[in-house]
Amino acid sequence: MAVKSSLSRGARRLFVRLTPPQILVTGFALIILTGGFLLMLPASSASGQATPFLDALFTSTSATCVTGLVVVDTGLHWSLMGKLVILLLIQVGGLGFMTMASLIMLVFRRKISLRERLILQEALNQSSMAGIVRLIRRVLLYALVVEGTGALLLAFRFSFDMPPGQALLFGLFHGVSMFNNAGFDLFGPLTGPFSSLTSYANDPLVNLVVMLLIVIGGIGFVVIAELNDYRERRRLSLHTKVVLTSTVLLIGIGAVVFYVFEYTNPLTLRPLHPGGKVLASFFASVTPRTAGANTIDVTGMRQASQFFTIILMFIGASPGSTGGGIKTTTFSILIGAMIAMLRGKEDIVFFRSRLAKDRIYKAITLTLFALMLVVAVAMVLSTTEDVNFLRILFEVTSAFGTVGLSMGLTPHLTLVGKILIIFMMFLGRLGPLTLAYALQPKPEKELFRYPEGKITIG
Template identity: 70%
Template structure:
């Protein structure tokens, strides 16, 4: 038996899939324990849904986190968020650092896959930076949150809430504990015009969604005096999407009395920016999303599908993929042969990967949406919003999550899992091993358009 197990060689994508699945199952088992819930213990399906949402840093919940879970259950959830956000291999590397163990070649290959890197060069150094930056950002945000909420909750609870929500928001999870205080599933709606809570939360979400590669690049900017092409694309795309998103939401919701209409002028601006930032895979909200106009809801679906950036705690097809597709479209319109970004030409392998990733993601979202439209008695936009939120590991909902059927919950669990790992990683893990082609077919031409 042992010899046969040794012969099993798992690829890095397969190890990532198995690792995340194992963490989810352990988390689900812990959340079914009576000590984890304030009332009746959770069913295994609801515990599995919650554990998947936490590990995949999504934020979709079938029960209110603050009202349903005890201190033990909340600690399990926030641990799953931290491990899932940074990646279980990053956490394993942290333990190896603490034990002064050497990182093997196999482990470096898995880290390369987990961080979406093109090579292993400097991967361990990057992981050290990831851990240091993440803990520092979470600590600073936790202190600010604690001071702000001490006026509302008292010192002890404010510190606990500060630490908990700093981890949740930086990892783009969107879980919150405000249910017992402001009502179940209320998120940050009671802080819609609170400058400190909004700015710190948005800062955490943006920093978590930029990706650790970009964060490391920014920290080294003073020394290197330059940014990589990847960082330039991520920063410009992120800034443009946030600004455009805020303008669109501000325009559509300005006169809506159920959302921005009831806020003062700076509250409108804060809320518009927050609702533009949070679809980038964060999951928190400061206005009732179900009360948004349908145009705003559909626009948020587009933002959720794009998602965050590679190597981050977020999901979606990623900002770099979206930028590559826009670049390809503009190059075709202009009659150019190459896609050029910041005076750099993109290789054809990058373009093909961007197209493949987008098409696989689109097929997944459409397929699950069609299935759920036959099993869930809700509008198509509501279902599409939920599925895209699950795929982008966003966690925003129009109120469908708690009404899902058992089949619906299982489909959303699968979608969250696929979205966190990435559809291509999942396909590589489940598909047959690629073999090098020994010959090429002659080139043919077809008419396009």
């Protein structure tokens, strides 16, 4: 008893010493390892045989980091238990383990401490702790309502193609997977391995429901809360305006690009009817928001479309959402900085609001850090994987953006390739800066500043 008490005190002291970013990194790592061990069990595979640890760990990382890249087909390889483990990992990973922990605290009426609020603030990418517990309650309510509605609509549609019980399981799994931008699917036994939603390319209900789930999950919980309160408040924050504007523009421009590039491609849009071409173009533009599902064959796309998809995956979703990437707000700041520089303006102005310099520095730092990371890992994989560089860059960007779209490389990765993609998925879910803050030593106050110097640019 004394030993147990001593261990609990030691764990509490360790928890207090860790910074919020360190707790997030440690928490996600522990969840991934736990999921990996559960998926290794013979009961988790459809064949009843134990899954190799690296494949189980890869799947657990992909599910927890809501990515969707897989080395084995989800519907074919995993048993019901394995699929339920993956579903739970997607839910915990999408909403964040601290959000789920807060749910347990709220259920048992336990008070959330100041330190726990700080961790929640970091996990949800908020600038302030004000109203954080109220936001958590709303996040959980929104997730339940949206996932439930999506699951029922999808189950209704799937019931025309499969038994009611299976349709309900498929509806629930894909409702949770798509809202959390995970991209996992169970259609392997029905339409072939790694087929995703290609059999529903012409189906308006499936396309619209899945696209709505992806977009709602990708714009961020703060934006959803503000939209829900709009009738009362009659105003939106600058963050929400930028997120909505950038999301609509990226989806619209992306749909036009895919429609133009793929219209005559016999491997993608050409076989579809006119309405199906439009749906597939919008779906191809929405899914790089870090969702990972696809209705047209990614490997069959023209190289211009594949490279454009890489750009969209790198940008990713919005802050405080279930998605990854550098985020739409970061991309908007970079575009704003370029426009301001070209117009000779000193400040970046969005909707009559000037952005603080620290926001601009953070956006530039995050983008350069992410870009160098993606390029470095792609260069290493180009020496370990015997495929063309575009496929490697596509897979690495998909892992970093926690997207899950694949050009077929993931199931054939070498040992080194799997480990590097696991690292990229983990980093992409947490965010490069969060990991950097977790690993950096305690900052020391500078006692002096160097004199200002000038260098020539351009």
